[in-house]
Amino acid sequence: MIATKEQTPVREPVPQPPVLLVRNLYKTFGGRTVLAGFELDVAAGELVALLGANGSGKSTALRCVAGLVKPDDGQIEVRRPDGGAGVAMVFQQFHLVRRRSALANVCAGALGRLPLSRSWGVRAFPARLKEEAMACLDRVGLADRAHMPAGRLSGGQQQRVAIARALCQRSPVLLADEPVSALDPAAAEQVMALLRSLAHDDGMAVAAVLHQPDLAERHADRVIGLRGGVITFDTPADRLDGGQVAGLYLPDGALS
Ligand SMILES: Nc1ncnc2c1ncn2[C@@H]1O[C@H](COP(=O)(O)OP(=O)(O)OP(=O)(O)O)[C@@H](O)[C@H]1O
Numbered sequence: 392m393i394a395t396k397e398q399t400p401v402r403e404p405v406p407q408p409p410v411l412l413v414r415n416l417y418k419t420f421g422g423r424t425v426l427a428g429f430e431l432d433v434a435a436g437e438l439v440a441l442l443g444a445n446g447s448g449k450s451t452a453l454r455c456v457a458g459l460v461k462p463d464d465g466q467i468e469v470r471r472p473d474g475g476a477g478v479a480m481v482f483q484q485f486h487l488v489r490r491r492s493a494l495a496n497v498c499a500g501a502l503g504r505l506p507l508s509r510s511w512g513v514r515a516f517p518a519r520l521k522e523e524a525m526a527c528l529d530r531v532g533l534a535d536r537a538h539m540p541a542g543r544l545s546g547g548q549q550q551r552v553a554i555a556r557a558l559c560q561r562s563p564v565l566l567a568d569e570p571v572s573a574l575d576p577a578a579a580e581q582v583m584a585l586l587r588s589l590a591h592d593d594g595m596a597v598a599a600v601l602h603q604p605d606l607a608e609r610h611a612d613r614v615i616g617l618r619g620g621v622i623t624f625d626t627p628a629d630r631l632d633g634g635q636v637a638g639l640y641l642p643d644g645a646l647s
Pocket residue numbers: 420421425443444445446447448449450451452
């Protein structure tokens with residue numbers, strides 16, 4: 392039987408199981424608690440933004456997830472379909488090798504998969520890897536800049552090369568630590584739209600630390616607020632409460 396319009400049930404999107412699961416993360420530096428019970432789930436196809444004042448623990452949280460900082464306690468799990476490990480990360484300052492071509496920088500994303508002895512001049516990379524790196528550059532709209540030294544590209548382009556390098560790691564999880572803080576508003580929009588598209592169109596699980604609540608509200612699916620290492624809210628972006636956001640940035644003592 393062909394269903395009429397009236398009979399067709401309205402379907403809510405089926406919730407996806409998380410690809411990244413972070414539970415009860417604790418971290419102290421020199422006796423100072425920086426993370427206290429931090430939790431983060433990110434599903435395939437989801438962009439989660441992390442907001443919080445300077446020093447609230449946002450970078451430490453992402454760096455723990457990326458394996459760059461060892462947490463004192465907690466669980467971090469990446470559920471990859473292929474059973475592999477590792478997450479990809481991009482940073483405010485891009486961390487590209489400026490005199491190397493965009494293509495060589497992107498190929499470097501695969502270094503973890505290559506024999507350690509391999510030098511990373513672009514000619515030393517296997518042809519198949521260079522093809523993959525070109526596809527990653529194409530995905531971020533920069534295939535035509537492949538052979539330019541990374542340092543000659545604009546800030547927005549450099550961040551997109553860094554994202555292409557992250558894609559070349561083949562991780563289902565992309566972490567971005569203040570990816571647009573060094574960019575002008577137009578470039579910031581472009582990078583945020585790219586991160587959202589990598590989640591929505593390519594099915595990646597993306598988590599981004601941001602200092603601009605408006606960008607979080609417009610681009611993210613979910614927004615998490617962090618204050619003094621503690622999560623104060625975790626809400627769908629379309630239900631973000633201005634008062635809650637403002638509370639993240641009030642000085643200590645102003646809340647009591
Ligand atoms: N390696 C470290 N050693 C000692 N203290 C650290 C270290 N890394 C971070 N901290 C401290 O932990 C606190 C949280 O830092 P973190 O960088 O995670 O905050 P953040 O929310 O990302 O801030 P910002 O917005 O300024 O980047 C800060 O007080 C910082 O000085």
